Amino acid sequence: MRILILGAGAVGGYYGARLIQAGADVTFLVRPEKQRLLRKNGLVIETSDETVKLNPATVTKESLNSEVDLVVLTPKSYDFAEAIEVVQNVQGKPFLLPFLNGIDHLYQMDLLFGKERVMAGAAYVSTTLTADGAVQQLRDDPSFVFGARHESQKNVAEKLHNLCDKSAFKSILSLQIEQALWEKWAVLATLAGMTTLMRASMGKITNCRFGVEATTKMYDECCGVAEKSGYPISADATDRALSVLLEKGSKLTASMLRDLELNQKTEYEHILGSMVDYAKSVGAPCTSLILSYTQMNIRDKEIN
Structure with missing residues (x-):
């Protein structure tokens, strides 16, 4: 082949x-x-x-x-x-x-x-x-x-x-490949959203007083969008996602944060903006996602 x-x-x-x-x-x-x-x-x-x-x-x-x-x-x-x-x-x-x-x-x-x-x-x-x-x-x-x-x-x-x-x-x-894509997108949007919003690794975020709650809320919003779009995230997929996102001491960051720190182009419209658009179209809550998208939108206007 x-x-x-x-x-x-x-x-x-x-x-x-x-x-x-x-x-x-x-x-x-x-x-x-x-x-x-x-x-x-x-x-x-x-x-x-x-x-x-x-x-x-x-x-x-x-x-x-x-x-x-x-x-x-x-x-x-x-x-x-x-x-x-x-x-x-x-x-x-x-x-x-x-x-x-x-x-x-x-x-x-x-x-x-x-x-x-x-x-x-x-x-x-x-x-x-x-x-x-x-x-x-x-x-x-x-x-x-x-x-x-x-x-x-x-x-x-x-x-x-x-x-x-x-x-x-x-x-x-x-x-069920489209289901798999939604599962990844929910994790990635949370990872990118949280690490760019806080300018920190997931370990530093979750080590803060309300870090776990904030991360879980954003992930729940992504899962809500997926479910209302016809791709509900399973309990097993949720457990796997949260084990990565909430891992103690994790140095994990999104590539979007690395691009942000280097003043390079980012995929914020495709990862965060599109998730917010889907949320709006299906009537799913997305307050945390909007906050993260907005700060990336401000940054994008500043460098462009």
């Missing part, structure tokens, strides 16, 4: 490298400057246990000239429109597997490409790019969840799952 990954950043670079190590036929579609950097330095993955350097196959949108079976998209939400434009230039009709936060991107892609081509996935990995372009893994136990949304996708989903079983990360082939 030929796999094309759009971008070789913190998420796409990590999963792509691990798939290459597992024997997958992976090519990265990158910008010319990124292609030059990869040819010079290789694709480097840094973990607490090892440093891996690979020399992956790369193409640019100007040099796309062969068909693939699967296109994996891992852009930030603010680069989504550009990524879609590039995908439209890929030859043939490959299946598409986006790993973006939230849910709206699926329906936008359905309209453009047809639901029969659009799979869905959620990445669970904490990575960042170092100053020299290496992918640094910040937490252990990376995984991703993905699944078919149409009968025609089941074969390629199973092939990808078999490849992932040979890799250094855990994969789950979900039969």
Whole structure:
């Protein structure tokens, strides 16, 4: 199975490298400057246990000239429109597997490409790019969840799952992938909302007098939005989420906070704004989410 990954950043670079190590036929579609950097330095993955350097196959949108079976998209939400434009230039009709936060991107892609081509996935990995372009893994136990949304996708989903079983990360082939996306979104919106609002790690937040209560309230709001949208979060999923969010001494922060501190673009509209929009549309309470969204909106206006 030929796999094309759009971008070789913190998420796409990590999963792509691990798939290459597992024997997958992976090519990265990158910008010319990124292609030059990869040819010079290789694709480097840094973990607490090892440093891996690979020399992956790369193409640019100007040099796309062969068909693939699967296109994996891992852009930030603010680069989504550009990524879609590039995908439209890929030859043939490959299946598409986006790993973006939230849910709206699926329906936008359905309209453009047809639901029969659009799979869905959620990445669970904490990575960042170092100053020299290496992918640094910040937490252990990376995984991703993905699944078919149409009968025609089941074969390629199973092939990808078999490849992932040979890799250094855990994969789950979900039969209810849109439910899984809502479960992740509820956690991520809470994590991003709390850590950017408080400018602190989850451990510091929950160590405060009302930190656990504030965190739980925001997560409950996200769960309420999911339920009223037709995707109720199970008790087991809630327990798993809160065990992460409320872990004592946790140094966990959202990548949104790291981007905020570096004065970089953030995905606040896609992660927080969209959750508030859904809450308003279904009549779910969202006071904590609005507070978090508003402070990010102020910051965005200040730097733009």
